[in-house]
Amino acid sequence: MARALGPERRLLAVYTGGTIGMRSEHGVLVPGSGLAAVLRTLPMFHDEEHARACGLPEDTLVLPPASPAQRVTYTVLECQPLFDSSDMTITEWVQIAQTIERHYGQYDGFVVIHGTDTMAFAASVLSFVLENLQKTVILTGAQVPIHALWNDGRENLLGALLMASQYVIPEVCLFFQNQLFRGNRVTKVDSRRFAAFCSPNLPPLAVVGTDVTINRELVRKARGKDPLVVHSSMERDVGLLRLYPGIPAALVRAFLQPPLKGVVMETFGSGNGPTKPDLLRELQAAAERGLVIVNCTHCLQGSVTSDYAAGMAMAGAGIVSGFDMTSEAALAKLSYVLGQPGLSLDGKKELLARDLRGEMTLPTGAERRPSLSCSALGRGIAQLLTLSQEADAVRDALMPSLACAAAHAGNLEVLQGSDLSLENFNGQTPLHAAARGGQAGVVSMLLRGGVHVGPRDEDGLSPLLLAVKGRHRGVIELLRAAGACLSPRELEDVGTELCRLASRADLDGLQSWWQAGADLGCPGYDGRSALLVAEAAGNLEVVTFLQKLQGGAGAQAPGPRKCDLMEGPQAPHGSDCDVPPLPGLLPSVSETQPEGFVGQSGNKISLGTPP
Numbered sequence: 339m340a341r342a343l344g345p346e347r348r349l350l351a352v353y354t355g356g357t358i359g360m361r362s363e364h365g366v367l368v369p370g371s372g373l374a375a376v377l378r379t380l381p382m383f384h385d386e387e388h389a390r391a392c393g394l395p396e397d398t399l400v401l402p403p404a405s406p407a408q409r410v411t412y413t414v415l416e417c418q419p420l421f422d423s424s425d426m427t428i429t430e431w432v433q434i435a436q437t438i439e440r441h442y443g444q445y446d447g448f449v450v451i452h453g454t455d456t457m458a459f460a461a462s463v464l465s466f467v468l469e470n471l472q473k474t475v476i477l478t479g480a481q482v483p484i485h486a487l488w489n490d491g492r493e494n495l496l497g498a499l500l501m502a503s504q505y506v507i508p509e510v511c512l513f514f515q516n517q518l519f520r521g522n523r524v525t526k527v528d529s530r531r532f533a534a535f536c537s538p539n540l541p542p543l544a545v546v547g548t549d550v551t552i553n554r555e556l557v558r559k560a561r562g563k564d565p566l567v568v569h570s571s572m573e574r575d576v577g578l579l580r581l582y583p584g585i586p587a588a589l590v591r592a593f594l595q596p597p598l599k600g601v602v603m604e605t606f607g608s609g610n611g612p613t614k615p616d617l618l619r620e621l622q623a624a625a626e627r628g629l630v631i632v633n634c635t636h637c638l639q640g641s642v643t644s645d646y647a648a649g650m651a652m653a654g655a656g657i658v659s660g661f662d663m664t665s666e667a668a669l670a671k672l673s674y675v676l677g678q679p680g681l682s683l684d685g686k687k688e689l690l691a692r693d694l695r696g697e698m699t700l701p702t703g704a705e706r707r708p709s710l711s712c713s714a715l716g717r718g719i720a721q722l723l724t725l726s727q728e729a730d731a732v733r734d735a736l737m738p739s740l741a742c743a744a745a746h747a748g749n750l751e752v753l754q755g756s757d758l759s760l761e762n763f764n765g766q767t768p769l770h771a772a773a774r775g776g777q778a779g780v781v782s783m784l785l786r787g788g789v790h791v792g793p794r795d796e797d798g799l800s801p802l803l804l805a806v807k808g809r810h811r812g813v814i815e816l817l818r819a820a821g822a823c824l825s826p827r828e829l830e831d832v833g834t835e836l837c838r839l840a841s842r843a844d845l846d847g848l849q850s851w852w853q854a855g856a857d858l859g860c861p862g863y864d865g866r867s868a869l870l871v872a873e874a875a876g877n878l879e880v881v882t883f884l885q886k887l888q889g890g891a892g893a894q895a896p897g898p899r900k901c902d903l904m905e906g907p908q909a910p911h912g913s914d915c916d917v918p919p920l921p922g923l924l925p926s927v928s929e930t931q932p933e934g935f936v937g938q939s940g941n942k943i944s945l946g947t948p949p
């Protein structure tokens with residue numbers, strides 16, 4: 339996961355329908371067109387003055403500034419027809435994925451505006467259809483239409499737009515009520531409350547409050563530079579069967595008939611089901627015919643285990659464990675796996691047993707166990723898959739550290755072609771490493787490449803602070819010119835540090851703090867200023883320097899610059915200052931129109947099978 343790159347972010351919002359844009363007709367809610375026109379009238383969604391001043395195309399909306407140096411523009415593509423999400427199917431979701439694919443190069447992130455009723459299914463399907471995502475895709479919607487006075491649509495949509503524009507979270511996510519969830523982990527749990535979704539077996543990827551808290555260790559890493567793949571061949575003949583006490587074997591038999599190719603079976607507790615022989619016989623017969631059955635618990639929380647004989651009976655009947663997957667995710671995964679061409683039955687079961695998109699938590703050690711293989715070939719495939727998974731994991735784990743090492747050593751060559759915003763194990767980016775190493779050439783290259791100027795590592799430290807500590811004046815200058823500022827946390831004990839430097843006659847150290855924007859008049863822990871300490875110690879050079887500052891430019895640093903230090907959605911680039919970015923960092927607003935656009939109110943794409 340990395341912070342946003344560059345000062346202008348472009349988003350595509352695909353509006354599919356749902357309550358968020360609904361209107362009341364004859365006393366019931368129906369999908370409503372013209373969402374972009376509604377957003378255009380809401381100042382929180384569109385800055386008309388800026389749009390005019392920049393000559394933005396008619397179909398492009400622009401958010402008010404998130405930070406002075408950054409603008410988020412977005413285009414709303416309206417689907418035709420618009421749906422109550424109860425009518426959405428795999429066909430429409432694949433079309434949404436294909437729309438994202440068509441516009442993938444033109445936008446930095448994607449928001450899918452969708453009805454809430456089947457949003458968990460939609461997010462699950464999209465997570466499997468879209469492979470190798472390098473950009474953020476967020477689904478959102480509302481419980482109450484956006485034009486109602488009291489509604490959740492504005493907050494949800496604005497949150498989704500901001501998250502998609504400010505953070506690279508290369509997954510299909512769902513944003514609702516200030517929480518960003520992994521899309522294939524959610525389920526709708528409330529039809530009325532604004533907190534409509536929960537992610538029972540995985541904490542949110544991010545929570546938005548005064549600050550945005552990203553759960554870094556949960557966010558999946560993009561797999562190198564592999565291109566986006568859209569898997570359109572999803573199997574439609576899959577089903578969902580919820581067991582209940584006393585369910586007749588005849589009913590189960592009727593349900594499992596062709597053309598059904600796969601079924602998610604919701605069982606009791608930790609994956610248990612009735613052990614009646616006639617029922618087990620039906621399941622076993624279906625499994626032997628080649629029907630793939632995945633066992634998911636109907637409990638909201640917890641996993642399928644092998645704790646009970648009643649659960650083992652299911653496994654014995656050839657049923658694959660879905661561990662802690664939601665039924666929505668299991669159904670989507672089944673559709674994806676069965677849609678993959680050329681896989682044997684064992685191959686399909688092997689794939690189902692793997693965690694493909696972060697959709698399930700495997701019990702410790704299970705990743706290494708080719709548990710379902712029934713033949714030597716099956717075992718071989720399982721081992722190969724495990725090996726390639728491990729190689730990917732090793733590569734993913736090492737890449738950020740290697741990029742940081744190269745940046746620290748000033749190795750521009752190695753950095754070419756790497757992802758320059760990767761974070762290593764403690765959240766440091768190549769910009770941190772280059773600043774710490776005093777590599778002005780690398781810092782300049784990274785900034786021109788558009789990396790975020792003020793990323794914070796796990797300890798809240800910025801590249802600017804590391805440059806100050808190393809007294810790398812050239813680097814400090816570059817970072818300041820690009821808008822970097824020290825945060826209040828970084829400046830917390832600066833007075834004491836300044837006094838320490840003054841007592842040691844460390845002029846270089848003092849000048850570095852000054853250049854970085856620190857107030858050299860800040861008192862130390864005992865209330866004395868650096869100037870008093872230097873005078874007492876007889877460090878004349880330091881005294882002259884500090885007196886000059888006091889008398890002339892002031893103890894405050896050169897030209898600083900009002901800092902916007904909020905780390906929240908209003909200013910997700912917490913350290914950006916009210917200064918222009920490096921020349922060349924702010925591209926002019928693009929005039930490119932996505933293919934198929936027909937003007938502002940006519941941004942349409944067709945969804946579903948034409949009537």
Ligand SMILES: NC(=O)C[C@H](N)C(=O)O
Nearest residue numbers: 356357422423453454455
């Ligand atoms: N809140 C909603 O969006 C519910 C609506 N029926 C839908 O799913 O389209």
